Amino acid sequence: MWPPVAALGRVRWRNKCAASKGAGRVTDDSHGTMEAAVAVALQCVADGAQEECVDGADVAAVADVARVLAQSIRRMALMVPVAPERDLVSVVNRIAVEAAVLHASLARSMSRAGPTLRSVLSGHARSVAEGLSGALRHVASCRTKPDLSVIGRAISACDAVASAPADNRAAVAAALDVQVASIADAFDELCMSLRSSEDDVGELADTFVKAALSGGEEDIADEDTVPWTSAERAVALPGGRAIVLVVLATVRRIHRFLQEAHREFGDADSVTWLESVLSAAVALAALVDEFVADLLPRQPGAAVLTNEIESIRQQFSDLHNLLIESGPFAAADVRESKGLTVKGAVFIRNALRKLTAACRGATQAADRLLYTTLSTS
Numbered sequence: 420m421w422p423p424v425a426a427l428g429r430v431r432w433r434n435k436c437a438a439s440k441g442a443g444r445v446t447d448d449s450h451g452t453m454e455a456a457v458a459v460a461l462q463c464v465a466d467g468a469q470e471e472c473v474d475g476a477d478v479a480a481v482a483d484v485a486r487v488l489a490q491s492i493r494r495m496a497l498m499v500p501v502a503p504e505r506d507l508v509s510v511v512n513r514i515a516v517e518a519a520v521l522h523a524s525l526a527r528s529m530s531r532a533g534p535t536l537r538s539v540l541s542g543h544a545r546s547v548a549e550g551l552s553g554a555l556r557h558v559a560s561c562r563t564k565p566d567l568s569v570i571g572r573a574i575s576a577c578d579a580v581a582s583a584p585a586d587n588r589a590a591v592a593a594a595l596d597v598q599v600a601s602i603a604d605a606f607d608e609l610c611m612s613l614r615s616s617e618d619d620v621g622e623l624a625d626t627f628v629k630a631a632l633s634g635g636e637e638d639i640a641d642e643d644t645v646p647w648t649s650a651e652r653a654v655a656l657p658g659g660r661a662i663v664l665v666v667l668a669t670v671r672r673i674h675r676f677l678q679e680a681h682r683e684f685g686d687a688d689s690v691t692w693l694e695s696v697l698s699a700a701v702a703l704a705a706l707v708d709e710f711v712a713d714l715l716p717r718q719p720g721a722a723v724l725t726n727e728i729e730s731i732r733q734q735f736s737d738l739h740n741l742l743i744e745s746g747p748f749a750a751a752d753v754r755e756s757k758g759l760t761v762k763g764a765v766f767i768r769n770a771l772r773k774l775t776a777a778c779r780g781a782t783q784a785a786d787r788l789l790y791t792t793l794s795t796s
Contacts, residue, residue, distance in 0.1 A: 481524040481540075485547075485580035488517045492554060492577065496570045511558060518551055521580075533690035535697060536590035543583055546576035591693045592677035598704040599674050602667045605711040609660045612714075659714050662731060666707055669738065670700050692741075699738040706731045 495510045525544050532540060550573030557569045584590035673696060710727045 481521065481528050482581040482583060482585075484517065484521045484524050485577045488514065488521055488547075489574050489577035489581075491517055492551075492570060492574045495554070495558065496574070507558070511555065514551070514555075518547075521547065521577075533587035533590070534694055535594050536584055536587045539583055539590050539593070543576070543580045546579060547573070550574075550576035587690055587693055588677055591697050592674060594697055595670065595674040595677065595700055598700045599667070599670050601704045602663065602670060602707050605707050606660070606663045606667050608711055609663060609714065659710065662728065663707055663711065666703055666731065666735060669735070670703065673700065695741055696738070699734065699741060703731070703734045703738060706734055 491510065491514045495507070495514060525540060528540060554570045554573040584593055677693075706727065710724070710731060713724060713727065
C-alpha cells in the first residue's frame with residue numbers, strides 16, 4: 420500500500436526548508452499552467468472526445484501495467500514535498516505515459532469482456548481516472564499541502580486493478596461470492612432463531628403490550644402480522660432452514676466450480692451461459708432474503724409464505740434446468756461464441772476518455788512547468 424499520509428506529512432515538514440532553498444519554488448504562474456491544462460483536458464472529455472477500442476489483450480497484462488503505475492504514483496507522493504521541480508515533472512511525465520498504456524490495455528480487454536467483467540473493469544477505469552486526475556491536480560496546485568490522501572486514492576485505484584478478475588469466468592465467480600454470502604447470512608439468522616429460547620415469543624408479546632400502552636406506534640408491526648407461537652416456530656423455522664440450506668449448497672457448488680475451473684472449463688468465455696447462471700443466482704438470493712425476512716421474527720400469514728416458497732422453488736428449478744441443459748455441468752456442453760464488438764465497450768468509454776484526457780493534459784502541463792522552472796532558475 421501507499422506510504423502513510425502522516426509519515427509523508429512528517430517528511431514534508433522536516434524537509435520544508437531544504438526544499439524551498441535548494442529545489443526552486445514553483446511560481447503561481449506554473450501552478451496555474453498545470454492546473455489549467457488538466458482542467459482543459461478534462462473539458463475535452465465533456466465535449467465528446469473520441470476513443471477507439473481494439474481487440475486482443477489479457478487482463479493479466481492490465482494488472483502488470485497498473486502495478487507499475489501505482490509504483491510511479493508512490494514515487495511522486497514521496498517526491499512532492501522535497502524534490503526539485505524538474506525531477507518532479509519528470510515523474511509526472513512518466514505517470515502520464517504509463518497511464519496512457521493502462522488506458523489502452525483496459526480498452527483492449529474491455530472489447531472482449533462479458534457483461535460482468537465489463538462492469539468490474541468499468542468501475543476500475545473510473546476509479547483510476549478520478550484518482551489520477553485528483554493526484555495531478557494536487558501536484559499542480561499545491562506542493563506544500565501535508566494531506567496527501569488524494570494521491571493515496573490514485574494509488575489504491577491502481578492497486579485494485581491488479582486484483583481484477585482475469586476472465587469472464589472469474590468475474591462471475593467473484594459476483595457469485597456475494598450471493599453466497601447473502602444466502603449464508605440468511606441461513607445463520609435461521610440457525611440462531613432455532614437455538615433461541617421459546618421465551619423469545621413471550622418477550623415479543625411483551626414488546627407489543629408495552630408499545631401499545633405507551634402510545635408508540637413505531638415498534639408495533641402491521642395489523643396483518645402476528646408473533647410466532649411456539650407451535651408455529653416448531654414447524655416453520657426448521658422448514659425454512661431446510662429450504663435455505665438447499666439453495667445455499669447449490670449456489671456454493673456453482674461458485675466453487677467456477678473458482679476452481681481453469682483449463683477444464685474450456686474457453687471460459689461462454690458469456691450467455693455464465694450470465695444466465697449469475698442472474699438466476701442473484702434472483703434466488705433475493706427471494707431467500709425476502710423469505711427469511713418474513714420468517715423473522717413475525718410472519719405475514721401462511722398465504723404469503725406459501726407464495727414465497729413457491730417462488731423460491733420455481734427459481735431453483737430454473738437454475739437447475741440451466742445447469743443440466745447447458746454449460747460444463749451438462750453431458751453435452753453448449754459453447755457460446757465469444758468476443759464483443761466495439762459497441763459493447765460503451766459502458767467504460769467515458770471513463771477511458773477521461774483518463775486519456777487527463778494524461779494528455781498532465782503531459783502538456785508538465786512540459787510547460789519544466790520550461791517555466793528552467794527559465795526562472
